[in-house]
Amino acid sequence: SFGWTRYNTLAEIEAWLDEILAKYSDVTEEFIVGTSYEGRTIRGIKISYKTGNPGVFIESNIHAREWITSATATWFINELLSSEDELVRQLAESHDWYIVPVLNVDGFVYTHEKDRLWRKTRQPVSTSSCIGTDPNRNYDVHWMENGGASKDPCAEDYGGPNPLSEPEIKAMSEYIKSVKDKVNVLLAFHSYSQLLLSPYGHTDEEFPDNYDDLLQVAKAYADAVEALPYGSVFRYGSAASVLYTASGATNDYAYQQGIKIAYTVEMRDRGTFGFVLPPAFIIPNAEETLIGIIALLAECKKLG
Numbered sequence: 151s152f153g154w155t156r157y158n159t160l161a162e163i164e165a166w167l168d169e170i171l172a173k174y175s176d177v178t179e180e181f182i183v184g185t186s187y188e189g190r191t192i193r194g195i196k197i198s199y200k201t202g203n204p205g206v207f208i209e210s211n212i213h214a215r216e217w218i219t220s221a222t223a224t225w226f227i228n229e230l231l232s233s234e235d236e237l238v239r240q241l242a243e244s245h246d247w248y249i250v251p252v253l254n255v256d257g258f259v260y261t262h263e264k265d266r267l268w269r270k271t272r273q274p275v276s277t278s279s280c281i282g283t284d285p286n287r288n289y290d291v292h293w294m295e296n297g298g299a300s301k302d303p304c305a306e307d308y309g310g311p312n313p314l315s316e317p318e319i320k321a322m323s324e325y326i327k328s329v330k331d332k333v334n335v336l337l338a339f340h341s342y343s344q345l346l347l348s349p350y351g352h353t354d355e356e357f358p359d360n361y362d363d364l365l366q367v368a369k370a371y372a373d374a375v376e377a378l379p380y381g382s383v384f385r386y387g388s389a390a391s392v393l394y395t396a397s398g399a400t401n402d403y404a405y406q407q408g409i410k411i412a413y414t415v416e417m418r419d420r421g422t423f424g425f426v427l428p429p430a431f432i433i434p435n436a437e438e439t440l441i442g443i444i445a446l447l448a449e450c451k452k453l454g
């Protein structure tokens with residue numbers, strides 16, 4: 151049954167989500183992002199305790215094999231709804247939360263049933279026998295620029311035949327657009343490497359107008375996490391300068407749409423287990439993510 155001592159299947163996550171929506175129906179509502187290539191519904195949960203709160207968007211498991219992200223997102227939802235800790239109550243009730251625990255539903259099912267290390271979507275490519283596009287290269291934002299995605303359909307970072315060729319990403323880009331005026335912060339959950347990556351992904355020769363703020367807010371996250379007994383170290387900076395050129399990613403799209411605080415959060419670990427992080431690390435990883443997000447949003451508030 152569902153829990154955080156092991157990784158759950160999509161069916162288990164969805165059944166749990168149904169329970170949560172029923173149990174906390176006064177403060178939650180489901181939203182539907184859209185439908186995947188294989189016909190699955192991509193579901194999200196909105197948590198709102200009062201009107202007029204700033205919105206925070208969390209996208210998780212866009213990369214199929216990054217299981218720690220949906221384990222953490224579901225734990226986080228549970229904390230927002232049931233924690234009795236004063237800091238967490240404050241966090242939960244002073245923001246509107248839009249959380250998509252598993253965006254790449256087809257890929258996620260494939261990692262459970264066929265290939266644990268699958269990353270991409272599952273839509274075939276007409277010009278190739280290789281399957282799938284890297285969904286985090288498929289947004290219509292500097293798509294395919296500067297070698298930030300591969301043109302080879304067999305590559306793990308294939309950008310797709312066109313921007314928004316993947317139904318999951320078309321739907322997500324429209325959903326983000328529909329809520330962008332209510333959302334101040336977007337976090338895209340990934341693993342692994344322990345990094346907070348801001349725009350831009352498509353170039354390291356230019357930086358966002360608010361780059362100083364983006365560094366300051368990321369530092370708050372990193373400092374808070376590092377101060378915990380776990381001592382996990384996070385580095386931060388623009389994706390292209392800290393990691394590599396990667397165009398067409400969610401947080402760059404969010405930034406382009408006016409959500410000016412937008413990060414890729416690369417969770418544990420730093421390569422010992424990589425994508426196949428043992429379940430014993432789910433709770434420690436989730437706890438430090440929660441502490442990081444509390445610090446991040448407190449720092450945003452200081453910016454005004």
Ligand code: 0X9
Nearest residue numbers: 286340341351389396399402414
């Ligand atoms: O390559 C990616 O999509 C992300 N790393 S991962 O190992 N999880 O695949 C990094 C994305 C960086 N963010 C931007 N390019 N904006």
Ligand code: ZN
Nearest residue numbers: 291292293295
């Ligand atoms: Zn461009």
Ligand code: ZN
Nearest residue numbers: 213216340341
């Ligand atoms: Zn990823």
